[in-house]
Amino acid sequence: MEIGIPKLDELLGEIEEGNILLLETIGTLGEEIVLEMLKKNKENAVAFVTKKMRDEFKKIPELANVKLIVLGEDVFPEELYAISFKLRNLFEGAHVGFFLLHPLLVFHPPTTVYKFFSEIASIVQEKKVVLTAIIDKRLVDERTLAMFENLATYVIDIVELIQGFKITRGLRIKKSPKGNTGFYKFEIRDGKIVIGELIG
């Protein structure tokens, strides 16, 4: 599978079925990467989203046909098993965007969410699904983040450096069978991801 962002695809390499791509970020910075992945693979794309995200999806024509599983409607944060059940019953080879780690980390202790995510990783492998999840680094400690990283085959790390009024954003491949990279300049212009030169 390719994400659909040439520079990122070049850095990551082909993503094999049955694997997890974890996007570690601040807030929702860079969630466009997951959206691009869904657009690129829209024929068999599925997304686990909040109600707010569902409304955002509606505004994007390329995502109109993506199957959505909505938190608070189709599944509930207290019932983690219902989320794993939905994933288990998806068609083989689905490309899944998973946007629920943030609300789940608010509802449950990080270790519970980690146990749940371990189950998700098993299902991803068994069902030959590619799952891209986004996690806000501020919601978990380093140890927990490392545990999440262990479950993913690919990890993209997004950082934000503020110096005075200057904000610099960087992106690196933290984990991939193809190898790690240094930080690349990372911007979002008109809703599009732009990956620039190596920083430093």
Place this chain on the structure above:
Amino acid sequence: MYFKESDIMTRISTGIEGLDKMLKGGLIPGRSYLIKGGPGTGKTTLAIHFLMEGIKNGEKVLYITLEEPLDILKQDMKKLGFDIDNPLFMGIDATPVGERTHIFEGTHYEEFAKSFGELVKAIKERLDTEKFTRVVIDPITMVKLTIENKLEYRRTFIGFLKDLAKYNVTLLITSELHETDLEDYLVSGVIELKTYEIAGKVVRGIKILKFRGSSFDEQIRPYRLTDKGIEIYSEENIFVGD
């Protein structure tokens, strides 16, 4: 040659697909099982699933209620889509306020409480006159709580289970008592229905504590009480914190 465990020993379905999976094919017939759980966990619904499955196979089944009046139970079960008026379903109301059927006529719940033997005798008389394959006693809680002679109860209970085996009846007994007691040791299997509160919402879990003669799924599995009865997520985990 490879045999699946379910092939080696005959199994009967509980009427709940997820529970059959947890039991590696279903219950072993001709034995007795205990269903434990607090109020509202779905013990009666599980028991009715079990009886309805028998009816689906053309079997006669017997349901004895000791707490909830039979007519109320029937109303509730009809709402879940159970064919409770099927002539193969025999319901006996042994509650203090319920309508009596002839075998239990004049024998009251309070008397059962005083003597478990009275209840057993009445059931055996019923089994002598008609061939039932599945029997439910729902629940045994009050009988147990008011028992005066524990030794007598134990003796009668053991004898009852032996007799039932002769009739080749599969028995489900429900109980609201959580602590391990006599029945837990004497029956062939114990299934517990539990509830957890997560952020103000009740999440339900089912666990097999014991199942003689078979391996079983030892994990607590989530379940829901739906408008069609009990639905068990036999592959999922419950994730209830640390």
